Amino acid sequence: MSDATTTGSPAPAGPAEELLCPGHAACPGCVEPLTVRHVLGVLGPDTMAVIPPSCMAIIAGPQPFSSLRIPVYQPTLESSAAAASGLRRALDARGERDTQVIVLAGDGGTYDIGLQCLSSAAERNENILYFCLDNEGYMNTGGQKSSSTPHFASTGSTPAGKTARKKNLAEIVAAHGVPYVATASVGHLADLRRKVAKARAIRGFRLLTLLIPCLDGWGLRDDGALAAARHAVECGAFPLFEIEDGCRYTINQPRPTRPVAEYLALQRRYRHLTAEQTRVLQAEVDEGWARLERRAA
């Protein structure tokens, strides 16, 4: 898939061997396994994954099966970055310094309950590559709000719409001064693969937030996840950018080309919105984009 809207060098080709096998337990139409398949395709087999309770833990498969051809350690929900740190240090002590230690966590395990140890691992600049598979809520438990759930979105625990805005994880982590933070989406695949390859070549703490539109949690058509992923970027609600060393910002897409309303219209979680709430969301996205442009200037 060519992707003319993103900047940067072409994505490297993936290995012949697929590291995510068919037969996994994801919901039909979910783009999370598609995303992880490309992530692992870029990283290659010398990779170990820490996967806390999340959709990805289900996709990885129940014992004795595994959909992943790499070692997996499943920690407690709140401890992924700490577990990955311990794993990293053990491999270093054994001389296995080139093995990539990655985290494949959801937004609940990252923005909420896992943020404390995530901050600590970032502060220590642990040599781990952390992927937040961000579907903007606790979708594996039936769709409750997390601190990644956007303003006004309806969830199982915010049926009338969330009253608070989405937490800015990328900037929180970047404020630790870590070498690499980026956002990416499977809807912009070349950009995603380039960023994974770039992160792979950097030592130290790296975080990629990957937007995963959730069919059930967001109320999308069964074939609507990729379109939602592209709309999220094109309207500016989920901008694609990189932050290097906590200060050097690069925006990886053109200015928003769609009104936010077109993105909202794809999703049942926004069906209750008033015209005024839609206007407020558009203003918030505009404000976020303007701030991002100032930082990248």
Added chain:
Amino acid sequence: MSASGEPAVLLTGNHAVAWGARLARPQVAPVYPITPQTPVLEKLTEFQARGEFDAEILTPESEHSVMSACIPASLAGARVFTATASQGLLLMHELLHYASGARAPIVMANVNRTVASPWAFWPDQTDSLAQRDTGWIQLYVESAQEALDTVVQAFRIAEQALLPVLVNLDAFYVSHALEPVRVPSQATVDAYLPPFAPARRLDTAHPSGWGNVVTQEMYAAHRRAIEDAMAQVPALAAEADREWAAHTGRSHGVVERYRCDGAKTVVVTLGSLCGTAREAVDGLRDAGHAVGLVKVRLFRPLPAAALRAALDGVADAIVLDRNHSPGAGGVLAQELRAAFCGSAGAPRIRGCLAGVGGVNVPPERIAEWVLQTPAGHAPAPMEWMR
């Protein structure tokens, strides 16, 4: 090998723990500071700064993250050590279960300190005894020398049983008191403790994982495997101690009988109270009373058979519990009663809450309690001793 002839040096219990850890050559040591454990951490980082300790030392933001890091480090095939106390141990509680479930042979020293609230910093074993159902092997020590020896022995037990071990030392009485300690040579410890080489580990050359969702039957089978491993521990601990004696000349036993020959009344306790009780027993013996001490060094799994043998023929067991389980009394007394349940000729077991919250327990007071033990009728479930 015969007893090693190292000269004694003055060490605190905490520094003895750090020496034990250093000699065991762990490869990863995540650690978080908490009073009164901090000298363990500081001594290890000092060893490392001097180039004498090459473990990966990891200093996360909490004890919770310490234990979270310990488990996959161990599963990746690294020998792992850490130390904590009190609230830190309680914060780890979820991960203590996770570690034993993962069969991760981590060794952790715990400095027994009161549990808040209210805040206090005194010796009390409620912190570790409250973890008795987490699947960790638990040992209690009474001196700095025993702390060093037990940390090294703990790695051998842990790596044979594939279960984590908690080595408990009382706050201040053991952790901060300076005592003469013989520090074995590195060669002695290397001869005793082979490198950690598990049959299975997290390895990209042979991908496998840990933690996947299992069925009811798989879960139950896993718990039975943990129980089978626990059942081996009294013998493994006794063997580890005998081998240590062969290498160093020092042995501490799994259960120790002190002046129990012909004793009708025996004091039973854990940790530093054993040292105090030895003095009380010596005084009582000098005065002609048939009194002894049984020290419980291995608490989990409780070596029930060894305890029944140690207390055979004893009329009264006076259990001193420096801990408190509200509504149930002292934990060691409960455990001892369970060990004797249904046994013919079981001693009367007097459960004494003694020194809870760090209240001082002098030997004379223990002697008074022994002499005031009423003969011939069932004791109350618990008594608050003063």
